[in-house]
Amino acid sequence: MRTARTVTFLRHILACTVILFPLFTLRAAAPAKDEPAALPKGPAVNLSYMDRSVRPGDDFYEYACGEWIKHTEIPADHAGTSPALPLEDETDKRVAGLITEAAKAPADDKSRKIADLYNSFMDEAGIERKGLKPLQPHLDAIAAIRNKRQLARALGETLRADVDALNNTNFYTPNLFGLWVAPDFNDVDHYTAYLLQGGLRLPDREYYLSTSDAMRDIRAKYQTHVAAMLKLAGFNDTDARAARIIELEHAIAEKHISLAENDDIHKANNPWTPRDFAAKAPGLDWAEYFGGAGLTKQKSFIVWQPTAFTGESALVASTPLETWKDWLAYHLIEAHAIALPKAFADEHFAFFGKILSGTPEQRERWKRGVDLVNAFLGDDVGQLYAQRYFPPSAKAQVEAMVINIKAAFRKRIDALTWMNPVTKAEAQAKLDTLYVGVGYGESWHDYSNFQVKADDLFGNLWRGRLAEYQRQLARLGSSIDRKEWSMTPQTINAVNLPLQNALNFPAGILQPPFFDPNAPAAANYGSIGAVIGHEISHTFDNEGSAFDSKGRVRNWWTPDDLAHFEAATAKLAAQYDTYKPFSDLALNGKQTLGENIADLGGLAASYDAWKTSLAGLSAPVHEGLTGDQQFFLAFAQAWAEKIRDAALRQQVLTDGHSPGQYRALEVRNLDPWYAAFDVQPGEKLYLAPPDRVRIW
């Protein structure tokens, strides 16, 4: 899934994960049966997607997906599409059905809350009728701020648990800073408070700092948008206010570190006591800030980007109070635009949907209502979803694939000639202790502190974000639950949780087209198998190499191992640097390195696991395609996507994942791909054997 923080209002399907716009067309969901995966029942790959006029060695993505690309239109309410769109639609419909059933529950039943939240979003007339009333007390509170001390408290009150540095990898918060509660780098048995940079309303600092014409254009439109939002909320002098707000955000952007730098966890492990903040980041009144945030009892924090904290804190002192108050007001309005009259919601979408993502139309309202329920009560509805839609036989079949792919990794690690035996032993230990969750978690989030009212969308948003924040604060200092999930069962995605040494594969992704219990093994291993391998690979990649088998921050590599790993991965970064989706913008091989390594490692291990699953038999030929051809085509078709230029540009700048068309090209690094498609020197994707990147 894409980092959709601005595409749809609160779909934080962010993920250190595999999927952007997922896979093939929804095959008719066959009833799950306990049969060996190797029995071919459905198509191995979707032949109608292929463009056989292209040589696979020249452009494998076009060869695998060209006809699909030619004949697919992006729906007007989407920034992009993929053959898995029907699965997303179907999942939304199922959740909507569960919500409808929940509405029939007695008033005191917990599932009734799901329906009340949904109905509060659907009540457009009620939202319109209330007008600015729900917003006004909050605007009044900002207007009443008299000095920088009160400002510091107000800034503290905006802190929310809305970032996630390593699991769902979301480095974005529009608030001044963001909180992430997770196992402590320096004491992995307990949860601690991580603080991350924030304060920008646009998706990344590049939107403020880039000098390209496209970005200048976006900035000009952003300024018009900010002024329009302020005007709707009744402010005067809106052009000048908007200019000052953006000037402040520009100054904040200059203090931010880049997405690629955020990946280095050794630079992120900066424990600060509350006193350290005043000494290392003077400007903001930190005692007031932590007071406002309800964090006065916290004795230590991990500050992910110290220079940004120093810079942003200094800006609190050096920038006029009135500018900060306008910034606070604008951020408040934007964060609640969907709960305000239609004019606000429309203006919000006109900029963040149309201009930033190139999406002409909003998703249907009921789908956005489902998004809202998934975001705020995701486990409550997910519990119902898992019971209804995830058969135990599918769980068993995927768990068997996991075992095979783990075994493939084990063999690959043993066979590495460059890795020191001590390092190998730790890698194997990581595999041994790896928790792989399939379908749904073993416990559910408790939302009992979240009060939902069927006629108060604004209040529900406010209370929901606050309740989640308080739920996270309550965990500080407590013992960690290594089996806790960070995704809901209905999520169509998967995730690696490095500090827990754990993986989650939600029920949502364990369905056609990603996984079909009746499809040939070659297809399942090429698609969901590569996804599983991708997540396992994160255990060992440039991020995973920093955490040991207990999730501790410890570099378990010898210097020689590290030198080889860095040389091999630098080759992969260079390979991805050469891909240019726009004439003025190439992929950033370093920013996407972790995900590209995971794709490569996952593909290689899943290939081995599939071969093992054949138990010496040859794979069935399907429509003239050999098993190897089916495997690689299924992989490439897993990355079929069409995406609007604005959204693609946003992805290249802000996402750790490469766009799908380039992820499909990982096949260049695998020897069996050359044999499967008779790829020869001189063809565009051909790499001489020494140039193929081999990491695992």
Ligand SMILES: [Zn+2]
């Ligand atoms: Zn990933």
